[in-house]
Amino acid sequence: MKIAVFGTGTVGPTVAAALSARGHDVVIGTRDPEATLARTEPGAMGGPAFPEWHAAHRQIGVATFADAAARSEIVVNATNGGGSLAALAAAGDANLAGKVLIDIANPLDFSQGFPPSLNPVNTDSLGEQLQRAFPEARVVKTLNTMTASVMVDPAGVAGGDHSVFVSGNDAAAKETVKGLLEGLGHRDIIDLGDITTARGAEMILPLWLRVWGALGTGEFNFKVAR
Amino acid sequence: MKIAVFGTGTVGPTVAAALSARGHDVVIGTRDPEATLARTEPGAMGGPAFPEWHAAHRQIGVATFADAAARSEIVVNATNGGGSLAALAAAGDANLAGKVLIDIANPLDFSQGFPPSLNPVNTDSLGEQLQRAFPEARVVKTLNTMTASVMVDPAGVAGGDHSVFVSGNDAAAKETVKGLLEGLGHRDIIDLGDITTARGAEMILPLWLRVWGALGTGEFNFKVAR
Numbered sequence: 007m008k009i010a011v012f013g014t015g016t017v018g019p020t021v022a023a024a025l026s027a028r029g030h031d032v033v034i035g036t037r038d039p040e041a042t043l044a045r046t047e048p049g050a051m052g053g054p055a056f057p058e059w060h061a062a063h064r065q066i067g068v069a070t071f072a073d074a075a076a077r078s079e080i081v082v083n084a085t086n087g088g089g090s091l092a093a094l095a096a097a098g099d100a101n102l103a104g105k106v107l108i109d110i111a112n113p114l115d116f117s118q119g120f121p122p123s124l125n126p127v128n129t130d131s132l133g134e135q136l137q138r139a140f141p142e143a144r145v146v147k148t149l150n151t152m153t154a155s156v157m158v159d160p161a162g163v164a165g166g167d168h169s170v171f172v173s174g175n176d177a178a179a180k181e182t183v184k185g186l187l188e189g190l191g192h193r194d195i196i197d198l199g200d201i202t203t204a205r206g207a208e209m210i211l212p213l214w215l216r217v218w219g220a221l222g223t224g225e226f227n228f229k230v231a232r
Numbered sequence: 233m234k235i236a237v238f239g240t241g242t243v244g245p246t247v248a249a250a251l252s253a254r255g256h257d258v259v260i261g262t263r264d265p266e267a268t269l270a271r272t273e274p275g276a277m278g279g280p281a282f283p284e285w286h287a288a289h290r291q292i293g294v295a296t297f298a299d300a301a302a303r304s305e306i307v308v309n310a311t312n313g314g315g316s317l318a319a320l321a322a323a324g325d326a327n328l329a330g331k332v333l334i335d336i337a338n339p340l341d342f343s344q345g346f347p348p349s350l351n352p353v354n355t356d357s358l359g360e361q362l363q364r365a366f367p368e369a370r371v372v373k374t375l376n377t378m379t380a381s382v383m384v385d386p387a388g389v390a391g392g393d394h395s396v397f398v399s400g401n402d403a404a405a406k407e408t409v410k411g412l413l414e415g416l417g418h419r420d421i422i423d424l425g426d427i428t429t430a431r432g433a434e435m436i437l438p439l440w441l442r443v444w445g446a447l448g449t450g451e452f453n454f455k456v457a458r
Contacts, residue, residue: 167457210436231393
C-alpha cells in the first residue's frame with residue numbers, strides 16, 4: 007500500500023523502514039524535506055543522522071507533509087505528540103480526507119521535566135483530538151504502547167507473546183490496520199472500541215516509563231494475560 | 233501478621249478472606265460495624281450481603297476503622313478511592329503511624345458516568361495523597377491493576393504468568409508487601425520506585441476498563457513481557 011510516515015525522530019524512520027521492507031510504498035513526511043536531508047545532528051537515542059539513515063533507505067522518499075499525504079492511502083503519525091496537530095494541519099484536510107490515519111504518537115509533556123505528564127489526558131486523548139480536527143480522516147490509535155523496535159519486531163520480545171491495542175471509529179480502517187500489524191508480526195491485537203478508548207492506550211505511558219526505569223530497558227511490552 | 237482491611241465492597245472481603253486463609257489475623261474496618269453487620273442489600277457484583285459473607289468468615293472480626301487500625305501492623309485500603317482519605321482520617325493519625333498502609337484502591341470518578349475518569353491523575357495519585365495526608369504511615373501502592381479475584385488467586389489467570397507492581401518510599405514496607413504478595417501466589421513483582429510511581433499504576437485503569445469491555449471478563453491481568 008502507499009503509506010506516508012510523518013516524523014523523522016526514532017519512531018518514524020523505524021516504522022517506515024519496516025513497512026518498506028514488507029513491500030509497501032513508503033514516503034517520509036516532514037515539514038521541510040531539504041532541511042531534514044541536510045541534518046548533521048545524530049538521531050535520537052544515538053542513531054544515525056537522518057541523511058545517513060536515508061542513504062541506507064533510498065527506496066523511501068522524503069516529501070512535505072502535504073505531498074506525502076496526497077500520494078498515500080495511509081498516513082502514520084509518528085511525530086511528537088505536542089506537534090502532531092500542527093503536522094497534520096500542514097498536510098491539509100483534503101489530503102487526509104478518507105485516508106486511514108494511524109496515530110502512534112503520545113502526548114507527552116516534558117515541560118516540567120521527567121517523568122513527563124500527558125496532555126491531553128483522562129477525559130480526552132491525542133487520538134480524539136486528531137479525529138475531531140480531521141473529521142474526514144479515519145483515525146486508528148495503535149502501537150503507542152511500546153518502543154519503536156518492538157513495534158516493528160514484536161518477536162524480539164518474549165517471542166512476540168504480548169499484545170497491541172487498536173482504537174477507532176471506523177471498522178474498515180481498523181481492519182486495514184490489523185492487516186498491517188499482522189504483517190509486522192503482531193499476533194494478539196485487541197480492539198478496544200471507538201476512538202475514545204485511545205485514552206486508555208495513551209494513559210499506560212506513565213506506567214510504561216516507570217517499567218522502563220525499573221527494568222533498565224525499553225525492550226518489553228504489555229501482554230493481556232487471560 | 234495482624235492486618236486490618238478497610239472496605240466492605242467486593243475487594244475488601246475478598247482480600248480479607250484470602251489473607252485470613254493464609255494464617256493472618258484479619259479484621260475488617262468499616263465506619264459503623266453495627267450498620268455493616270445489619271446490611272440486607274446484596275454485595276456488589278451480585279455477591280452475598282455482608283452479614284451472609286461474615287457468617288461464613290467468623291474468624292474475621294469487624295471493627296471501626298480506628299479500632300481495626302489500632303490493633304494491626306498492616307492496614308489495607310480497599311475502600312472506594314473517593315472515600316479513602318475520609319476512611320483513613322477516621323482511623324486516626326496515631327493508629328496509622330509506623331504502619332504499612334497498603335493502598336489497593338483506585339480514584340475512579342463516576343460523576344460523569346461510564347467510563348469513569350480518574351481524580352487525582354497525571355501529576356498526582358491517590359497513593360501520593362495518602363502518603364501526604366499520613367506522613368508517618370508507610371504507604372505501598374499495589375494490586376490496584378487487577379480485579380479482586382486475580383489479586384488473591386493469580387494462578388487462576390494464565391497459570392499466574394502475569395505481573396503486579398509495587399510503589400512506595402519505604403524499602404522495608406515494600407519488602408513486607410512483597411512477602412504478602414508472594415503468599416497470595418504472585419510471582420512477578422515489579423518495584424516501580426517511590427510513591428510517585430503510583431501514578432503509573434493508577435493510570436492503567438482506563439485501559440483496564442476498556443480491555444474488560446473488549447474481553448467481556450475481568451479475569452485477566454497485565455504481564456510485562458520481556
